[in-house]
Amino acid sequence: NSGYMFIGFIGFIILQGYSAIWIALVSTVGQLVAWIWLYKYIQKQGEERGIRSLTSLVSNTRGSPEARVAAILSVIFLSIYAAAQLTAGGVALETMLNWSPTIGILIGFVLVVAYCYAGGIRASIWTDAAQSSVMIVGSTILCVVALQGTGGFSGLHEQLKSIDPGMVNFFPSGLKFGATLWIFAFFLGGLGVAGQPQVVSRVMTLKDDKARKEAMVWFFVWQTPFIALMFIIGLACRVLLPELGVSGAETGLPKLAMTQLNPFFGGLILASIFAATMSTADSQVLACTAAITDDVKTEWSTNHKVTKRVTLVVAVFATAISLVGQQFPGFGDSVFKLVVLAVYGLGGIFVPMILIRMMGYEPDTTHSITMMVSAMSAVVIWTLLGYGDADGIFPSVPGVGSAFAAHFIMSRFRETSPDNPFGRIPMPSQQTFTYGAVALLMVFAVFESSYVLLGPEENDGSSGNDPYMLSYTVSEWTETQTLSLSDGETQSFEVTVDGSMTAVLSAQLTITYVDTGELGTTTCDDIATSPDYSGLAGPLAESDDQDRSTNACGETTVVGTITPNLALSDYATGLGDYTLNGTESELIDILTMMGQSPEMVGTLTMELTLGANNGNPFGGDNSENVEVTLSMLIFQPSGMTPLTA
Secondary structure, eight states, rough: HIIIIIIIIIHHHHGGGGGGGGHHHHHHHHHHIIIIIHHHHHHHHHHHHOOOOOHHHTTTTOOOOOHHHHHHHHHHHHHHHHHHHHHHHHHHHHHOOOOOOOHHHHHHHHHHHHHHHHHHHHHHHHHHHHHHHHHHHHHHHHHHHHHHTTTHHHHHHHHHHHHHHGGGGOOOOSSSSSSSHHHHHHHHHHHGGOOOOOHHHHHHHHHHHHHHHHHHHHHHHHHHHHHHHHHHHHHHHHOOOOOTTTTTGHHHHHHHHHSSHHHHHHHHHHHHHHHHHHHHHHHHHHHHHHHIIIIISSTTTTTTHHHHHHHHHHHHHHHHHHHHHTSSSSTTOOOOHHHOOOOOOOOHHHHHHHHHHHOOOOOOOOHHHHHHHHHHHHHHHHHHHHTTTTTTTTTTHHOOOHHHHHHHHHHOOOTTTTTTTTTTOOOHHHHHHHHHHHHHHHHHHHHHHHHHHHHHOTSSSSSSSSSSEEEEEEEEEEEEEEEEEEETEEEEEEEETTTTTTEEEEEEEEOOOOOOOSOOOOOOOEEEEEOOOOOOHHHHHHOEOOOOEEOOOTTTTTEEEEEEEEGGTTTTTEEEEEEEEEEEEHHHHHHHHHHGGGGGEEEEEEEEEEEESSSBBTBBEEEEEEEEEEEEEEEEEEEEEOOOO
């Protein structure tokens, strides 16, 4: 399990509802087939040929052109997969600790490199086992608490239905290409796990077929309940955090942990997420290292120092992908979409190659490279066209389909490719082809008719026009400093506001001091102030930063004001609790505005200078303690509640 399960998969469930069950169930079936069928072949090849990598499995000679192409493609897609893990860590830290995603990504980079340097594939396997225990415990606790918060399974179902009737339908609405290929893509995705180098290398370490069967049992004993837990948690997030929207869906699990658990168990969830991300990312980085040193630059494989450097370079490459992805919201910063691209890309490239070799077909260099490049091209183009989104067909279908299309075309028309595309298996007869085609058409008809009859109507899903109530509070945030000033001395008051600050309704600077040391005069010492807002991001709708001088000791004096965003005054006039009714889409926009204060991010400063006023030459006070305060009225949203008739 990876950060995909905690972040990306949860986000998919929040948006899809019950229909997300297909990716869980059908992908699991695909993985079961892979364990029973493909992994048996892979383990046997590893035992008989003494190979330990996927690139060696799909080529006959180490360092051959096809092996190098396979290695390069695996490094590219595995690095994207590793980048998704680092992004997941960044999402978790941003949500739970208000840290910048960049910090979370860089922390993940350091941990991954430490993992890889401290051990190797054996260390990775053992840490995976230990971290799985942390994941299961944390997920179980959160699932139980979330179910209690929704009123059990029945309460969860009813609330999902009231939010959006489409959420409780097992088919999604608006599929561009129908349900059959949409579902079949998940099966190929599960089967495509056999195309992941870090998984194949583990299967190849199994000593015999008995060990493979035992590993298969343990795999499904751990993964099946974990998927069930994640599915329930995802649905609970949709009920308990309706304000998330599309852009915030992947923050669902960490936000749920923050709102439903105490700090200790919230920390356990954060540890679970990082355990998942690191246990996956280090395996992927090590697999990339093996691909480069075994097949791209074979002379590096025996040089330990060079191997370590390659590992570092791969980790830097994955980190760069994750950081650059932050600049492309909606795809590059989406854990789900990055994982889908990587996993389905690897499956499309390598699973067809494994299948034809299982059948005894021996492709030459050109044949192998053409199949792999065809699959890679189809996956990338399909994704760029937007057809691989949740309402289209995930790219496993075009990837695998293009690879096999290239295989059949070359077998038919290329002289140096064997004629029989099925290898040692005899070509099916015309009758067999006919029966097969009829069977496929029947399956297609069953799924498509079921989708038409049972799927939601286009207007059953939430259009953003459902009525909701937004609850929020305006409270006071203050920062106070006491400055000790001597006559003629100037000191600075400085406050830094970070990106975690919620929307600011208004802000003001005040000073307070008491002049008790003067003799022979009742006039207080002068305090000159000079606010400076240039360090704030802005733009500020209204601000007062005039230089002032006051001798009003014994009272609080306002010396500067800011109104960052005039639009916020439509939703509050001062301190207190508020509610606002509107449509879901309207309130999500308002909630987003209340949840951030981009104008106030930065540093606010103010210089203060004391002008002492001695009452007589024999006594007096030429110093003062001045209390300076920045107070801000800030919005604190509580959440959105659906309104039922």
